[in-house]
Amino acid sequence: GPSSISIDIDMLKEREVDRTRLQIGQLLGEGAFGHVVKATLEQPEEGDVVVAVKKLKDDAETTARTALLRETCIMLLCGDHDNVIGLKGICFRDGPLQLVLEYAEHGCLLHLLWTLRAESKTNMAVLSNKRHIFETMMVEVCSGLEHLASSRLVHRDIAARNILICGRGTAKIADFGLARDTYAVGYHRQERGNDLLPLKWMAPEGLKNAAKFTPKSDVWSFGVLLWEVAQLGRTPYPGMDGADRIYDALRNHFRLPQPRLCTEQRYRLMQQCWKFNEKNRPDATTVRKQLEADPNGFF
Numbered sequence: 001g002p003s004s005i006s007i008d009i010d011m012l013k014e015r016e017v018d019r020t021r022l023q024i025g026q027l028l029g030e031g032a033f034g035h036v037v038k039a040t041l042e043q044p045e046e047g048d049v050v051v052a053v054k055k056l057k058d059d060a061e062t063t064a065r066t067a068l069l070r071e072t073c074i075m076l077l078c079g080d081h082d083n084v085i086g087l088k089g090i091c092f093r094d095g096p097l098q099l100v101l102e103y104a105e106h107g108c109l110l111h112l113l114w115t116l117r118a119e120s121k122t123n124m125a126v127l128s129n130k131r132h133i134f135e136t137m138m139v140e141v142c143s144g145l146e147h148l149a150s151s152r153l154v155h156r157d158i159a160a161r162n163i164l165i166c167g168r169g170t171a172k173i174a175d176f177g178l179a180r181d182t183y184a185v186g187y188h189r190q191e192r193g194n195d196l197l198p199l200k201w202m203a204p205e206g207l208k209n210a211a212k213f214t215p216k217s218d219v220w221s222f223g224v225l226l227w228e229v230a231q232l233g234r235t236p237y238p239g240m241d242g243a244d245r246i247y248d249a250l251r252n253h254f255r256l257p258q259p260r261l262c263t264e265q266r267y268r269l270m271q272q273c274w275k276f277n278e279k280n281r282p283d284a285t286t287v288r289k290q291l292e293a294d295p296n297g298f299f
């Protein structure tokens with residue numbers, strides 16, 4: 001597979017955490033090949049801190065192990081940014097590989113949107129009251145995307161389910177399970193037959209075989225994320241399934257419809273993100289500036 005990314009063993013050692021410093025707590029969630037558990041990391045000097053630990057399932061196969069190692073490498077290459085979930089350390093000695101991640105106390109954006117939708121049914125005012133919170137989160141995700149692009153990384157799975165909300169409501173990009181280093185890899189084929197690919201968030205160049213992903217592919221997905229926010233966490237393209245079907249629809253100029261809860265201007269921004277040719281899409285910086293210039297685009 002396209003696994004030409006490499007990191008130095010010293011980069012791992014620098015970030016090593018002794019696994020005996022972790023007190024494992026409750027399960028936070030399960031992904032395709034691993035679990036995420038809440039834990040306390042003992043830090044005698046700075047004080048203990050709550051973290052999220054990502055680890056493989058006990059029966060994980062080689063492909064899953066490789067995937068977690070790849071994710072580790074990507075997070076190391078990415079480096080720290082306020083709007084990317086932080087890697088606090090890595091456990092790799094005396095047991096299976098584990099990632100120690102910054103804990104997001106408010107969970108994922110998708111769940112917040114579902115809660116907001118439920119609240120808005122009895123009280124429409126919550127939408128205008130909370131508008132600025134969600135506008136700010138979208139600006140923050142854009143800042144995170146700018147950082148990824150400057151590190152030549154493509155996330156490939158930007159979606160409300162992968163935006164985590166930390167203390168003081170800061171939005172952070174999480175789950176680098178599908179991320180790629182475009183500098184080292186550039187071109188790669190879609191993993192055919194993998195039902196778990198986020199087809200409804202993927203740019204056409206990602207839906208096609210032998211596709212080239214660029215940071216502009218993440219801009220497409222960001223447009224779908226804007227749509228998810230305006231639709232309070234509804235699933236895009238209901239009833240439309242299969243990469244070929246979605247690709248054909250996009251090729252024929254079909255796009256997600258304008259949500260009721262966003263302005264014309266905000267919908268035009270989404271449409272810019274969904275230009276078929278990636279060269280015609282704005283970059284994350286341009287998208288962020290447009291969001292900042294239009295602080296009442298949602299709800």
Ligand code: ACK
Binds near residue numbers: 028174
């Ligand atoms: O949507 P969730 O509740 O938030 O379910 C997923 C699950 O684990 C599998 O990824 C949750 N999760 C992942 N990383 C973190 C984190 N750093 N802090 C809190 N929850 C997390 C995620």
